[in-house]
Amino acid sequence: MRYMATYDLMESMRNTNQWLGATAKAIAAYPAMAMTPNPFVQWMGAWGEVTERTFERMIAKPDWGIRTFTCEDGRDHLVRVDTVMEKPFGDLIHFHVVGRPEQPRKILLVAPMSGHYATLLRSTVKSLLVNCEVYVTDWHNARDIPVSCGKFDVEDYTLYLTDFMREMGPDTHVIAVCQPAPLALAATAHLAEEDPDAQPRTLTLIGGPIDPDATPTDVTDFGRRVTMGQLEETLIQRVGFKYKGVGRMVYPGLLQLASFMSMNADRHSRAFRDQILRAARGEASDHDPHNRFYDEYLAVMDMTSEFYLSTVDRIFKRREIAKNAFTVAGKPVDIGKITNVAVKTVEGAKDDISAPGQCVAALDLLTGLPPEKKASHVEPDAGHYGIFAGKSWRNNIRPLVLDFIDANSGPASRATERVA
Template identity: 40%
Template sequence: MHYHTYELTHAWLHPVRLMSRAMKAQLETPLNPFASTPLVRNVAAACEVFEGMTRRYGKPEFGIKETRVRGITVPVREEVVLGKTFCNLLHFDREGIAAGESGDPKVLIVAPMSGHYATLLRSTVQEMLGEHDTYITDWTDARDVPLYDGSFDLDDFIDYIIAFIRFLGPDTHVIAVCQPAVPALAAAAVMAADDDPCQPASMTLMGGPVDTRRNPTRVNRLAEEKPISWFERNVINRVPFPNAGFGRRVYPGFIQLTGFMTMNLERHTQAHMKLFENLVRGDCDSVNAHKAFYEEYLAVMDLPAEFYLQTVKTVFQDHALPNGRMMHRGRRVDCAAIRKTALMTVEGERDDICGLGQTEAAHDLCSGLAADAHHAYVQPGVGHYGVFSGTRWRTEIQPRIREMIRSVQSRRSTGQAATGAPHAHRAAPRAFAKVAAR
């Protein structure tokens, strides 16, 4: 019912948006002798703010056209190298540099399936691209997947990660941002239990809910307070006609976006008030910066209901992975089986979505790793999005990930990969994190 109301409201507002757009064009035309008066500028600014707040934002583009490799500017081309029903494996091909021949490590960035598109990690890709052969999971909007293509749940998510890693082959380094931390860790555990030759060389978990009992946030408490039946009744809807996924049960992206917006409603309100003021003043740089952010932030996708409900139940309510009870296709997920995959965790000091310690909990679970295969880092002064984008990501976080990957590559090339010393790591990750955060 929520979805149909949303669609009807959007349709009802469509002619109003058109009138607003037309009024703005008439007010700002050079033929209008009053275009520069305060009243007209205020009305035109109000029309633009209204149009921006009520329109639907489509999937953004990565728009990465070039990068610098060893001081040389190289064109970049996006290509889908493996397609699946709910996800494409996207490769950022650095033209003129053959994959596998550059000597740069292969990196698989696992983007979250949590409402926003993979393009939210544009900055993450840009910084990795110069020195890594970079791939990313580009998840498909569930409302665009026909019902006859079947369902998609957390087990399928894990299977997709395993399939992508096997496709890329040995010596692949995995970076999981936010929600995929749990399925990525589970995928590594499943591959380790099978002694898969394509086990990841390293795995970096960034701001992920591995154990949400540690420093729970508002998001964590909401997931725990309500029974899973409440979520099924209140936030699961069927995709309305005429979308391709008509009839599919989904967790609509607009509901997820509403939740994110209300968490910081005052900040978003002030941002749009500031936009209005900048439009009146004609501050184009500030206006463009606002639009660039919100065109990404307001572009949302629907999640398959099976995946959403299973994730809430398994990760946020049962804490199945840290409790040792997580199952995948009838098998228990045992992170202690991981012995050949170096582990790094990255957290933001001010993260209000995944509290401090929730990602670092992965180190306690991976007790089969040697002490020198554990790396933990807490970035001071950043929230959730600052972990994978922005200045601190570029200047402080990414260089640490780069060095970790290079050190793992070096050890593997000389046959010195650490594969033992159970429980020897326990004091090391926290000590490293405290030093790094000073």
């Protein structure tokens, strides 16, 4: 499958389905069709509307959609997304609330690179923006990065995080969500040896696979069953001629999306069937629950092949983080060297991706950290998404994380007031 033609064929299939949806929608909207009192016409228009939107958003990066924010003064302040550090494979961005005094808490939200854009954390950003300065790692789509920019694997990801932490300074509080949790831990340990003064004050790891074998799931079982050769042969493709990254080896977003959808095929099929019926009855809208969810869920990005393969090999198969055997640029990274960064883990009791036990394993690796600087929390009845963006995050986890941050902040950066 490692051919440009395969990549272009997938894009052609997506484009064809989008065109079919647009055509059906246009035919149903043609004035002469109103002369035919047949409910099939309405159904065809509804099918076209849902189909066109579904396949169109697969290649579009969603907008953050955070334009204004109401502050304590009762006024709406503009929110400006500033690029603090620009790098080939990802940027460090800052959500600057114009006209608001700088907030005491400075948070680096490390977004996952697992198929979706950083905008997946939109609701997390909005909840933290209330009383924090929020910075986010905004990863780029691999198909848009020229081959001349070189490779990008788990070690490069780790070094990017260390650069971002250095840029933000020692008063930073890092929150890593899901996939980047083990690499954020490694980046902090790397700084502990190379540049101790640049370490963050706290590190919060949310639902990440620190030790995938601690509590096996379907995801970890898949990593065990499939060989690296099989993954490379069946999943890796070359970017086609349409994009700047032509020739780059990637794990395509469309292929990832097919995997995501197949895991809950019945639920997704039912959701789209119901949306077509709602559209036929005139009950659908641009911002209804279905479109709000799938606008984000269907927007996928390509990952570099070396990042995807090294993640499976080194994090899941060889468990280098879990065994404290990870290396960066040929140098061993000793997690036990972290001695003054407070670390908290958060897990969901019903998380079927990073099950309870996988993330809290980080605390056992922190042999040089005093017990009072370690904390953990398991949220009852919360799944994977809920621990960073759902009701469980808003009502329970976010206040606990902010309390942890405040308890481990220096006098100059301790928040005097918290809005829960």
